[in-house]
Amino acid sequence: MHKGLLIDFTKCVGCGACADACREVNDLPQPDPAGSPPQDLDGSNYTVVLTHEAAGKEPLHYRKLCMHCEEPACVSACPVGALTKRPDGPVVYDSGLCFGCRYCMTACPFQVPRYTWERLAPVVSKCILCYHRLDKGQEPACAAVCPTGATRFGPRDVLLRIARERIKAHPELYVNHIYGEREGGGTDVLMLSPVPFEQLGFRTDVPHKALPDLTWVVQEKIPNIVLTGGVFLGGLYWLVNRRMRLAKDSERPCEEQDQ
Amino acid sequence: MVVDAEVLKLELRKRLTPGWFLVGIILLGGLIIAVRRFACGLGAVTNLSDQIPWGFWIGFDVVSGVALAAGGFTMAFIVHIAGDKAYRPLVRPAILTAFLGYIIVIVGLLFDLGRPWNIWRAIFWWNPHSVMFEVAWCVMLYTTVLFLELLPVVFEGLRAEAPLRMMRRIAIPLYIVGIILSTLHQSSLGSLFLIVPTKLHPLWYTPMLPVLFFLSALTVGAAMVIFEAFLSSKLMKRGLELELLSKLGRYLAFIDLFYVIVKVQDLGKRGAWGHAFTGSYESIFFIVEMLLFILPLFVLFNARARMQRSLLFTSALMVVLGLVLNRINVSLVGIIRGTGGSYFPNWQEFWISAFVVVAGALVFGLITRFLPVFPKEEAEPGKASVA
Numbered sequence: 161m162h163k164g165l166l167i168d169f170t171k172c173v174g175c176g177a178c179a180d181a182c183r184e185v186n187d188l189p190q191p192d193p194a195g196s197p198p199q200d201l202d203g204s205n206y207t208v209v210l211t212h213e214a215a216g217k218e219p220l221h222y223r224k225l226c227m228h229c230e231e232p233a234c235v236s237a238c239p240v241g242a243l244t245k246r247p248d249g250p251v252v253y254d255s256g257l258c259f260g261c262r263y264c265m266t267a268c269p270f271q272v273p274r275y276t277w278e279r280l281a282p283v284v285s286k287c288i289l290c291y292h293r294l295d296k297g298q299e300p301a302c303a304a305v306c307p308t309g310a311t312r313f314g315p316r317d318v319l320l321r322i323a324r325e326r327i328k329a330h331p332e333l334y335v336n337h338i339y340g341e342r343e344g345g346g347t348d349v350l351m352l353s354p355v356p357f358e359q360l361g362f363r364t365d366v367p368h369k370a371l372p373d374l375t376w377v378v379q380e381k382i383p384n385i386v387l388t389g390g391v392f393l394g395g396l397y398w399l400v401n402r403r404m405r406l407a408k409d410s411e412r413p414c415e416e417q418d419q
Numbered sequence: 420m421v422v423d424a425e426v427l428k429l430e431l432r433k434r435l436t437p438g439w440f441l442v443g444i445i446l447l448g449g450l451i452i453a454v455r456r457f458a459c460g461l462g463a464v465t466n467l468s469d470q471i472p473w474g475f476w477i478g479f480d481v482v483s484g485v486a487l488a489a490g491g492f493t494m495a496f497i498v499h500i501a502g503d504k505a506y507r508p509l510v511r512p513a514i515l516t517a518f519l520g521y522i523i524v525i526v527g528l529l530f531d532l533g534r535p536w537n538i539w540r541a542i543f544w545w546n547p548h549s550v551m552f553e554v555a556w557c558v559m560l561y562t563t564v565l566f567l568e569l570l571p572v573v574f575e576g577l578r579a580e581a582p583l584r585m586m587r588r589i590a591i592p593l594y595i596v597g598i599i600l601s602t603l604h605q606s607s608l609g610s611l612f613l614i615v616p617t618k619l620h621p622l623w624y625t626p627m628l629p630v631l632f633f634l635s636a637l638t639v640g641a642a643m644v645i646f647e648a649f650l651s652s653k654l655m656k657r658g659l660e661l662e663l664l665s666k667l668g669r670y671l672a673f674i675d676l677f678y679v680i681v682k683v684q685d686l687g688k689r690g691a692w693g694h695a696f697t698g699s700y701e702s703i704f705f706i707v708e709m710l711l712f713i714l715p716l717f718v719l720f721n722a723r724a725r726m727q728r729s730l731l732f733t734s735a736l737m738v739v740l741g742l743v744l745n746r747i748n749v750s751l752v753g754i755i756r757g758t759g760g761s762y763f764p765n766w767q768e769f770w771i772s773a774f775v776v777v778a779g780a781l782v783f784g785l786i787t788r789f790l791p792v793f794p795k796e797e798a799e800p801g802k803a804s805v806a
Contacts, residue, residue: 202469233614239551240537240544257540260533262472263551267614271758274469275533277462282533365617374613375550378629382553382603389599393500397591400502 162230162249164289164348165303166319167223168326169360170333171310174221176209178302178311185290185301201225203276206287207302212360220353222360223311225302226251226272226287227340227347229370230316234264234273236372243284249316249348250289258284269344269366289348316348323350345370442777449774452767456530464767470760471751475768478747480527480775482608484520485558486636486742490647491517491565492601493640495594497670506667508660508794511572512651513644515783515792518565523779525558530771550610557604564597576790605636612749618757621691622705623749631685634678635742638712641671642738649732655784657793665725668734672719675738679712704744704752711741 176197183190188204191197198205207225214220232251235243242257243264264284265273274285290300298304303313312319323338339357340347343366351357358364456464467474490513498506529535541555571590574583609632612619625631645664652659686692695702695709715734718724725731755762787793 236546236548237551237614239546239549239555240540241546242544255534257537257544258534259537259540260535261551262533263549263611265469265472266611266618266754269615269617271470275467275472277465277467278460280457280460282461363617367616371614371616372548374616374626375610376548377626378606378610378613379548379550379553385603386599389602390595393496393595393598397500397502397595400500404502 162247162316162348163294163314164228164249164316164319164350165300166312166314166323166350166352168310168312168323168352169220169222170352170354171308172209172221172223173308173310174209174211174219175307177305177307178223179205179207179209181301181305182207182287182290185293186288201272201286202274203279203283203285206285210360212355214355214359220355220360222351222353223302224272224361225349226289227270227344227349228287228289229344230346230348231344231370231372233267233269233344233371236375237263237267239263246291248291248294250291250294251286252288252291253284253286255281255283267371269371270363316350319350323352326352342368344368442781445770445773445777448770449778452770452774453530455767456771461531461533464765464771466762466765466768468760468762470758471755471762473750473754474762475747475751475764475772476527476531478750479743479772481524481531482750483743483746484524484527485604485608486632486639486746487643487739488517488520488524489601489605489636489640490643491520491568491640492598493637494644495568496598499591499594500598505663509644509648509663509667511792511794512647512787513640514565514568515572515786516643516647518562518569519779519783521558521562521565522782523775525562526775526778527772528558530775550607550614553603553607554611557600557607561597561600561604564593564600567593568597572790572792601636602633606630606633608632608746609749615754615757618754619749620694620701620753620757621689622686622694622701623753625685625689625691627681627685628749631678631682634674634681635712635745638671638675638678639738639742641667641674642735642742645671645731645735646739649728649735651787651793655787659728661726661728661731665722665731668719668725668731669722671735671738672716672725675712675719676716679709679716682709682712701748701753701756704748708741708744708748711737711744 179197180190182188183205186206188206191204198208199210201208201224207223209221209223212220212222228249228251229245232243232245235245235251238258239261240257240259242254243251244254245251260282262275262284265275272286276282276285290298293300299313303311306312312322320338320341323341327334327336327338333354334352335354335356337353337357339351339353339362340349345368351362353360356364452464461467465474465476494506494510494513497503498510529538532538541552542559546552567586568590571583571586574586606629609628609630612624612628613626616624645667648659648664651657686695695705715737718730718734751762
């Protein structure tokens with residue numbers, strides 16, 4: 161059963177504990193404490209906490225991270241299976257297999273995977289839903305440390321039910337949209353927001369269907385192309401060759417030709 | 420001794436034309452940038468970013484490169500399967516070009532891949548769902564097939580009769596396998612972009628991408644053969660089979676027209692023509708791309724115009740440029756806006772591409788000098804034959 165996260169922006173206070181914990185458990189470099197916090201995902205940030213300011217309204221805090229699609233485009237795109245979808249939900253990456261074609265980055269409809277361009281052995285960088293913690297029966301670090309319950313870990317169907325109930329109970333608080341319920345055929349990370357998601361920079365043009373199907377309809381035809389192509393080309397060669405041989409034969413004076 | 424130095428000086432002056440000087444600069448600079456690429460990483464020599472992870476190397480060296488190698492399987496089909504033996508003299512140069520084209524693609528890929536030392540893993544770790552998996556296998560297999568298709572040339576050069584006979588026996592199955600692999604490979608490069616419906620501009624995003632890539636590869640296959648025949652006749656001082664090339668120009672006209680019709684209809688069916696005339700940079704790139712495919716039709720369908728060297732050459736060149744522009748549009752220009760990123764190639768990306776192409780052309784020249792790639796020319800008075 162897929163597990164995932166429910167992230168409720170109305171409950172987020174922007175403390176950044178999730179991002180700190182994430183860097184810590186995933187051995188990512190800590191940012192310079194004097195500098196401003198990272199404003200986008202990058203090679204050393206699997207998640208970021210951002211703030212949306214609108215005139216006359218309280219600043220809104222929200223998170224960005226890998227959505228952990230139910231049928232991930234990146235997993236279908238990876239030629240060597242360096243990206244895999246675990247049965248319990250996380251989309252994980254094995255740099256030992258990766259040869260760095262970056263098709264996963266091109267394919268991701270949420271534009272999540274990042275690359276460590278400056279490194280000599282670059283890696284794809286994205287949230288792995290703390291699968292190493294899940295294996296030990298722990299929650300992902302971000303959910304474990306969240307002081308307000310804005311990020312919550314659980315089975316996807318349970319989280320989805322909670323999200324629906326929250327919208328139903330407080331329609332004045334939320335936009336009527338659970339981001340991730342249908343996007344890309346559904347994701348294991350679900351998000352609730354008081355303002356439309358496109359205003360926060362989320363892609364709302366992601367098709368409501370699994371993207372791997374778009375390429376699979378072509379890929380599944382390969383055996384057929386090989387077979388029919390082989391028969392067609394072989395047959396054509398045989399026909400043409402035979403006609404040329406016959407034409408050559410008929411040019412040659414030959415006694416038996418009229419038989 | 421004094422005489423020797425003077426002769427040497429004269430000889431050098433004769434050889435060191437501006438053209439060769441430029442070639443030397445490109446190769447030397449390319450080597451330096453190549454070292455930088457592997458010593459300092461992709462970030463140091465490219466303008467790639469998390470938004471635009473595929474740049475000029477993928478758009479030109481790889482995606483265009485494969486298409487420009489399409490002359491090999493196109494000519495193999497016309498001559499050996501469809502049996503139009505008139506074109507026979509064009510087959511070997513086309514297959515050599517295809518082989519070197521694929522080597523260029525592979526070298527270009529090694530520059531572009533983040534972890535090229537892991538490339539062999541594609542052989543053992545399979546993900547048949549991935550278009551990139553198909554691409555990787557097609558590159559490996561077709562390069563091998565092209566090498567085998569070229570072996571007879573080597574054996575002929577060495578006058579090794581026994582292996583030559585053996586290669587002749589498997590020639591036809593090899594050509595068939597090569598054509599099938601090419602069909603898969605050309606189309607799969609289009610399929611790569613089926614998974615980016617929200618990023619690729621509607622002028623280019625269509626479920627027909629694999630079909631369009633295949634048809635345009637067939638088109639450019641013929642155009643490249645014509646284009647190269649002109650180049651090699653100029654650079655290597657060979658004769659030009661104008662009549663034959665003009666005939667091939669007629670084939671080019673039909674397949675080009677067919678491609679244009681399919682493309683025009685596809686845009687119509689998707690209601691995408693509105694995007695073509697908005698004045699956006701995408702629309703301009705698109706219009707230029709289409710014109711490069713359409714304008715040559717006026718020459719190529721005219722038997723008399725087709726027999727004029729300059730017109731035939733220009734038409735073929737336009738189709739080649741149109742193809743390159745199309746591939747760059749699909750893999751780069753049409754994607755930039757959809758990702759919200761920005762990209763213009765770093766000068767070092769251009770340089771490496773030039774480096775790889777120039778090196779490939781030099782190897783082509785070397786091979787044709789020592790192996791019987793081109794048909795023997797009819798003895799021209801006062802011209803020594805090149806062994």
